[in-house]
Amino acid sequence: xxxxxxxxxxxxxxxxxxxxxxxxxxxxxxxxxxxxxxxxxxxxxxxxxxxxxxxxxxxxxxxxxxxxxxxxxxxxxxxxxxxxxxxxxxxxxxxxxxxxxxxxxxxxxxxxxxxxxxxxxxxxxxxxxxxxxxxxxxxx
Numbered sequence: 001x002x003x004x005x006x007x008x009x010x011x012x013x014x015x016x017x018x019x020x021x022x023x024x025x026x027x028x029x030x031x032x033x034x035x036x037x038x039x040x041x042x043x044x045x046x047x048x049x050x051x052x053x054x055x056x057x058x059x060x061x062x063x064x065x066x067x068x069x070x071x072x073x074x075x076x077x078x079x080x081x082x083x084x085x086x087x088x089x090x091x092x093x094x095x096x097x098x099x100x101x102x103x104x105x106x107x108x109x110x111x112x113x114x115x116x117x118x119x120x121x122x123x124x125x126x127x128x129x130x131x132x133x134x135x136x137x138x139x140x
Contacts, residue, residue: 003064011055026050046116086129
């Protein structure tokens with residue numbers, strides 16, 4: 001049983017919106033949203049966060065780990081804002097942080113455009129700045 005698919009369908013019905021409307025609202029293709037229903041795909045974490053934020057629910061609810069729609073977690077800031085805060089707090093340049101973490105300026109550019117880092121990069125960043133993943137992704 002795919003709890004994500006069922007929960008997403010319930011949320012769409014409750015909000016009285018279509019899959020196409022949701023896709024436009026969160027900036028993905030309708031093919032992506034339809035893949036969750038027709039093929040049982042699960043979203044990448046960045047897309048799951050957008051869906052949860054759009055509906056005002058927790059990721060735990062969306063994936064069937066919690067039956068309370070409004071979990072205690074709320075999105076605070078986007079990843080890039082949290083990363084820039086940590087860089088500033090450490091009093092180093094973006095270039096120095098990227099060099100130390102063995103990441104590229106292209107990675108940083110993609111994050112500034114709103115793309116989410118790969119999970120492995122999130123782990124490296126969290127260790128480098130000695131913070132949790134929840135803080136980095138804005139879930140606290």
